[in-house]
């Protein structure tokens with residue numbers, strides 16, 4: 039199916055696969071509220087995948103309330119802010135050549151520098167909670183509700199173990215409130231070309 043295919047047709051085809059027992063659930067990625075409603079009317083959606091993290095909270099305005107009203111789970115992608123929230127990147131020079139983040143609006147120039155304030159606040163909460171910044175970022179997401187299942191990405195087993203252990207990190211209500219009040223990120227979450235393809 040191409041990009042112009044109505045969502046009803048796409049979900050209708052997937053619903054046939056559910057009926058045949060070939061797939062168990064249907065989910066969408068980066069869909070607008072209208073698309074979510076239209077898709078869910080054809081067949082109940084299990085989950086929506088979209089970007090959600092301490093520095094990308096747009097989903098809280100309209101999408102998360104809609105998902106909860108419809109009983110759809112949320113799978114936050116890039117829950118570590120593409121690695122920025124882990125505190126491992128301290129300057130644009132830390133990003134390897136050829137890495138797509140080199141041109142992401144939040145990772146360039148003055149935006150990068152200003153965004154270090156966000157990770158410094160995350161690091162401060164982590165020091166209190168005896169958790170790494172990555173674990174704090176994940177524990178904050180997990181504290182938002184049992185209908186939220188973040189999917190951090192890593193190429194290293196040690197980080198899989200570290201990130202999984204975030205499940206056992208308990209943040210106090212004061213720590214969660216401080217994280218809720220974090221300085222907003224500077225820069226759009228994707229460049230213009232990518233933004234035009236999402237939230238449709």
Ligand SMILES: NC(=O)c1ccc[n+]([C@@H]2O[C@H](COP(=O)([O-])OP(=O)(O)OC[C@H]3O[C@@H](n4cnc5c(N)ncnc54)[C@H](OP(=O)(O)O)[C@@H]3O)[C@@H](O)[C@H]2O)c1
Pocket residue numbers: 067068087088114115116117118119120121122124126172173189190191192193194197200201
């Ligand atoms: N649906 C969509 O449109 C969409 C879009 C983007 C991503 N996704 C999915 O979302 C998942 C994760 O997203 P993502 O990889 O973009 O971003 P992410 O999970 O926010 O960050 C991943 C980055 O953080 C680093 N990292 C992971 N754990 C760490 C730790 N404990 N300490 C320090 N650094 C750590 C990784 O480096 P190392 O690999 O070197 O550990 C990697 O550079 C992936 O499964 C991806 O496929 C979906």
